[in-house]
Amino acid sequence: MAMKIGEKPFFDRVDDALEDGFMRNAMAKAQDGLRGRKLNATVGDEQIGDWEEWRSAGEEIRRHTLENLDFYLDQLSENFARQGGHVYFAETAEDATRYIQEVAKKKNAKKITKAKSMVTEEIGLNEALEEIGCEVYETDLAEYILQIDDHDRPSHIVVPSLHKNKEQIRDTFRDKANYTGTSEPRELTAFARSQLRETFMEADIGVTGCNFAVAESGTISLVTNEGNANMVTTFPETQITVMGMERLVPTWNELDVMINLLSRSAVGQKITTYVTNLTPQLEEDSIDAPKEFHLVILDAGRSNALGTEFQSALHCIRCAACVNVCPVYRHIGGHAYGSIYQGPIGAVLSPILGGYEEYGELPYASSLCAACTEACPVKIPLHEHLIKHRENYVEKIGMTGEKMAMKTFGIGVSSPALFKLAVKGMPAVLGPLVKDNSITSGPGPMKLWTSVRKFPAPGKDNFRNWFNDRAKGRE
Amino acid sequence: MKVSLFITCLSEMFYQNAAKDVVEVLERLDCEVDFPKGQICCGQPAYNSGYRKDAKKAAKQMIASFEASEYIVTPSGSCAAMFKEYPQLLKDEGEWHERAKKVADKTYEFTQFIVNILKVEDLGATYPAKATYHTSCHMTRLLHEKEAPFRLLKNVRGLELLPLQNNYDCCGFGGTFAVKMAPISEQMVDEKIRHIEESTANVLIAADNGCMMNIKGRIDRKGKAIEVKHIAQILNTRVEGRV
Structure with missing residues (x-):
């Protein structure tokens, strides 16, 4: 067991x-x-x-x-x-x-x-x-x-x-x-x-x-x-x-x-x-x-964990203060973590002790709200450890779809021109999906969002144009 | 006072009305607002998902765009907190580390800037409604700003600000968490909405577009009649002495 x-x-x-x-x-x-x-x-x-x-x-x-x-x-x-x-x-x-x-x-x-x-x-x-x-x-x-x-x-x-x-x-x-x-x-x-x-x-x-x-x-x-x-x-x-x-x-x-x-x-x-x-x-x-x-x-x-960025995870004194404030634990309880160490500290510790193959999902079972870090009596930066685990997971195991998306993100954000183009193109891309000023059922990865919520319609105006026109009007 | 606006990608794409309110409020407070054209996304989606390299690209682009600014102001506690994370993110990148520190040190969330730098708490706004306020996790726990929004809202005429049960619990957004862990996120946002309803407020005010997009998206999906407003929209409403 x-x-x-x-x-x-x-x-x-x-x-x-x-x-x-x-x-x-x-x-x-x-x-x-x-x-x-x-x-x-x-x-x-x-x-x-x-x-x-x-x-x-x-x-x-x-x-x-x-x-x-x-x-x-x-x-x-x-x-x-x-x-x-x-x-x-x-x-x-x-x-x-x-x-x-x-x-x-x-x-x-x-x-x-x-x-x-x-x-x-x-x-x-x-x-x-x-x-x-x-x-x-x-x-x-x-x-x-x-x-x-x-x-x-x-x-x-x-x-x-x-x-x-x-x-x-x-x-x-x-x-x-x-x-x-x-x-x-x-x-x-x-x-x-x-x-x-x-x-x-x-x-x-x-x-x-x-x-x-x-x-x-x-x-x-x-x-x-x-x-x-x-x-x-x-x-x-x-x-x-x-x-x-x-x-x-x-x-x-x-x-x-x-x-x-x-x-x-x-x-x-x-x-x-x-x-x-x-x-x-x-x-x-x-x-x-x-x-x-x-x-x-x-x-x-x-x-x-010794001598690594995870060393402070070993500072834990098992008080469960992080577990007691975790909004994810609140809804899924302890057994869902699949480890006797549950909640934020469990999500940090289990992959260290048991590896990513077995416990790789746990660092993602957090909204990174940092309630854990705030509660920890010995100030373990728990949410930062969770991010670090995700970095390792991406590197060692990888997530194909997401990796592609983030690559695109990487290209988009390294060029303001491309970013502007993306913002400009948003209404044209999402426009056809909009009904009553929101998107009820999105395609691809957006489906995961719209399975729970509506997605906002992209704004009709272009904020940068508005800002520039306003500045010009004043001159 | 010269202020460079970092509008955030969510504001720019989806919430332009609130973005305009941010500009108008700052200008009304005698700030000279400029908009650095090189600005993009702060990089948090990549950073939080473990794509450090891609996040670094965004960080460098943002630092280059904003390092000449006197003050950097953004209508999001979460994006402001990401700017504060840049020095750590770029700690092994030579001169970028220093540049990141300079940018981080002059970055403020919108309400934080008004209260702590401009030293203004009464914006002369009027908003007769029963409302409650959603304290976002990143603004309170990463940026450590717990008071500014309340100080400003306290002085809004006609606004009855009701307490929100378990206000410290996350709304379930968490960036990619909302889609990656959709079933858990759903339960979190439902509990948040339950507490909002129990507060008897008709309006939910917040200062982070990510949370707002999540909560509002779920409220709409459930067909509930609760309005969700960015705090700038409240502070720029029926202002005394304004034409």
């Missing part, structure tokens, strides 16, 4: 999404709610001062960290290992899953609990563990819902089950887990909690993702609201944390800034209910820490 969602071509996925009235309604409502909450916790929160200064600080921290990634990864792994932890650098998703399978086999692990983690979705960890006979339990409420609903896929990086309403969740619980209660969220949550209680205590291995790793102390920081990550990391004797290789900060000072940016931008909270910081411990008699702690640091295509 991994990063990719669904087998259908992009436009079929879009059609499916546009037909799903419920999902779209849910997306619009969720966006409006999340946007309001974010504003209250950012520009609207006087206590924190100037939000723009926070964004600049975030950008600076992320840039510095990525520019010195080798150094900080070294420092992190040294500090993690020095305290008894095991570090594994995985170049590919397969390397990562193979390593984790080996740990599970060695531990003879049967049950594995997981906290919410997109990076483990990315590498298809659940399937890899099930393959060797492990039972894998998602313990984040949203991920739990998706898992018991026949492994449905996440539609949002922060709120993975955003596409489901409480009635649908009740039905899933009823059909898959013999639930008999109502669709009341409190009751649904209590049910999930009771289902998971035993599992937490029986688990042999706990798996988490990583919001940030602190290089100076070898610490993994998790930002959560449900407390399940604490259960996942406390009960089992073995813990495995998977982190994207870019997800680290130099020191606890930067962690402070980044956690503020993350929780305020993601869910409009000043701080999440839990901020869990885990460092491997040497003490033999420690009772509330795992005895064995593995840190899997994943590349899986990330280094494709």
Whole structure:
């Protein structure tokens, strides 16, 4: 399964999404709610001062960290290992899953609990563990819902089950887990909690993702609201944390800034209910820490962006602020992107990690309105990255019809005489199509426009003539 | 004050009435308006679609046409923003980079120029109507101009300016996006029109012809009775003291 969602071509996925009235309604409502909450916790929160200064600080921290990634990864792994932890650098998703399978086999692990983690979705960890006979339990409420609903896929990086309403969740619980209660969220949550209680205590291995790793102390920081990550990391004797290789900060000072940016931008909270910081411990008699702690640091295509114009895409802290303001995501939801990374950051990141053959359409699924760039707490120029992707796509894969059109454009705009001719000729070319001062059904590529809207009739006058006559009249 | 007008290709081809209003408003404000004849399209359609080379051709032609100007004024936030993009676009093109910077620095969107440079907010216009204003993405987010149109509209006699729900959401134009991603664009413009209707406005005012072409085209297709006007058309209406 991994990063990719669904087998259908992009436009079929879009059609499916546009037909799903419920999902779209849910997306619009969720966006409006999340946007309001974010504003209250950012520009609207006087206590924190100037939000723009926070964004600049975030950008600076992320840039510095990525520019010195080798150094900080070294420092992190040294500090993690020095305290008894095991570090594994995985170049590919397969390397990562193979390593984790080996740990599970060695531990003879049967049950594995997981906290919410997109990076483990990315590498298809659940399937890899099930393959060797492990039972894998998602313990984040949203991920739990998706898992018991026949492994449905996440539609949002922060709120993975955003596409489901409480009635649908009740039905899933009823059909898959013999639930008999109502669709009341409190009751649904209590049910999930009771289902998971035993599992937490029986688990042999706990798996988490990583919001940030602190290089100076070898610490993994998790930002959560449900407390399940604490259960996942406390009960089992073995813990495995998977982190994207870019997800680290130099020191606890930067962690402070980044956690503020993350929780305020993601869910409009000043701080999440839990901020869990885990460092491997040497003490033999420690009772509330795992005895064995593995840190899997994943590349899986990330280094494709290093040293390129896309490097700042790795600054992303997965808050989904861009997703929450994207007008395209608003209408097509997450699954239509065909990647577990959706919305603007998904459209930027997926082609970097998975290539243009697979994800080449995504950079075009944007009107370049730049709401994403404006929302990003670490100032990633997302819409500029989308344009850059289009440049690469045109160059590497190409679009015949459009290329011809743009060639014509290139010739037209390099000569004012030709441009003037085009403007002058417009009424003659389009004239026959005009009815009641507009064009209802256009030919060729214009059909795509007129399939949705009318096209304006070219003006009857020539503006340049009007301007010149006016100037002459004054002389 | 000497002003060079960059009228934009959409205005020149389809919206000449608004283009004339732009000229008349600027002249009424004592600007000496000239029209550099070498002007073409700003190159944004090519740039946004990934055809950087073709966009560069347009950029160079525009820079050559406008670099002698004192002020460059254009009735489109989006095209003005494209001028601001030229230095980045031509960063590896030797002397063009400097020339691009000079042009970018003296480029203003029409309302931005009136409010921030001419320091005028009341144009003496009268337009009795219930209207709402569409904030275009490129004007607000790329050009960072969020206030000028509102300052000017506030002083239009008889105009009741109503708030527009989700005004920050894109109307679905996005240049080639409107045709390449037509089904998505359609949903975006429909939601925009729904919000315009909910505002109870009879007139939608905007300052970007691309958005207007999209929204108006869809309004007409759906047979709705909402007028779409460029802000210059409002500001040049029944002006006090004008013959």
